[in-house]
Amino acid sequence: GGSNGVKYFGDLLSLDLETFVWAKLEVQGTTPCARRSHTLTVWGGDRLVLYGGYNGIQRFDDVHVLDLKTLTWRRLEVAAGPGGSAAQMQMIVKSGRYCHSAACEGDTLWVFGGWNGSTRVANCFELLLTTGTCQVVQVADGPSPRRGHSSCIHAGTFFVFGGFDGTRRLNDLYGLDLRTKQWRAPPFSGDPPPPPPR
Secondary structure (H helix, E strand, O other): OEEOOOOEEOOOEEEOOOOOOEEEOOOEEOOOOOOEOOEEEEEOOOEEEEEOOEOOOOEOOOEEEEEOOOOEEEEEOOEEOOOOOHHHHHHHHOOOOEOOEEEEEOOEEEEEOOEOOOOEOOOEEEEEOOOOEEEEEOOOOOOOOOEOOEEEEEOOEEEEEEEEOOOOEEEEEEEEEOOOOEEEOOOOOOOOOOOOOO
């Protein structure tokens, strides 16, 4: 996927890390439509999970899984998990977003922030990829609304760094403990100083 400013793409490319040669892959199945600003996250070493994005007209809320062994796409239907509500799902998960971030831990995809077409968002949800069930995570004491940030998971913590809040480019760092579902802002220390906002 992606965009060159004129056209939106729906192709899939791979880079050989030994030869540094790009190749376009021929895929099958229910392929996602062309888009940009989505996330494409490794799941378990042999699958990729695509969520969200934008094609100049529509914001997407769909989830697609690519089997890297067969290069076959399938769409994952998403539903509220235990204790979740249809209204909450519609407002947070199914509203569509792009410029968000995502990371995978085990069979769970974690998604934070992004742009929903009218505002930057600060909500976070977890999606169990084996069942398609979704739970919204409370964001008390968490990162402010933002888009264009980055995230990763390390040692049981979902980290979110930087981004743009509509006025400022940020360089703050937050971590969500995946066991307790509590956010914290680890203090920066050491030399050199923190990276500049981005």
